[in-house]
Amino acid sequence: MRTLEISQKLRKELQESLKPDRFDHTLGVAYTAAALAFAHGADAEKALIAGMLHDCAKCMSHDEQIKICEKNNIEISDVEKRNHSLLHAKVGMYLARTKYDVYDTEILNAIRWHTTGREDMSLLEKIVYIADFIEPNRKPLEGMDIIRKEAFTDIDRCLAHILHDSVIYLDTIGKEVDEATNNAYQYYKKYYK
Numbered sequence: 001m002r003t004l005e006i007s008q009k010l011r012k013e014l015q016e017s018l019k020p021d022r023f024d025h026t027l028g029v030a031y032t033a034a035a036l037a038f039a040h041g042a043d044a045e046k047a048l049i050a051g052m053l054h055d056c057a058k059c060m061s062h063d064e065q066i067k068i069c070e071k072n073n074i075e076i077s078d079v080e081k082r083n084h085s086l087l088h089a090k091v092g093m094y095l096a097r098t099k100y101d102v103y104d105t106e107i108l109n110a111i112r113w114h115t116t117g118r119e120d121m122s123l124l125e126k127i128v129y130i131a132d133f134i135e136p137n138r139k140p141l142e143g144m145d146i147i148r149k150e151a152f153t154d155i156d157r158c159l160a161h162i163l164h165d166s167v168i169y170l171d172t173i174g175k176e177v178d179e180a181t182n183n184a185y186q187y188y189k190k191y192y193k
Helices: 003-017 020-040 044-053 062-071 078-082 084-098 105-112 123-134 144-153 155-172 179-191
Strands: none
Touching: 003 020, 003 044, 020 044, 020 123, 020 144, 044 084, 044 105, 044 123, 062 084, 078 084, 084 105, 105 123, 123 144, 123 155, 144 155, 155 179
């Protein structure tokens, strides 16, 4: 199946299963990821598909996500049990494979790590993580214009910048920082000076 056919099929299915604002965000991430892939020499088709599916489990309840993980032996950390916004990435990876027939490891890993990040991310993982943060439908945060420029000119600096801001923000509001996010921040902070 060609990219256009896959994209149209996913678009139709996701439009039916996601809330309108989540669907708009999904399209924003998909197209931003494809643009970043072009800019950085990555596979734009993979970026588009990973972007389309990155939040495919986001509209499920936390209980539903936990049940899927338990039923399918998907490890859940204590932080993920307490934080609804984290677990959808693992469940999304599972749904991409089982519901949407995506078997490409790069795409699945980009979906898996789009929320927390991780140490030594692949180029596609960086692209989807960043696209999720900078897509045009996101409300503008302080420094977003700089981050968006970095996304296209210095991807590691951009990733480090987002991780830095995220860790500081979570710490400021008293929320737990996932271990993977903290490890990613420690790994990439050398790029953000």
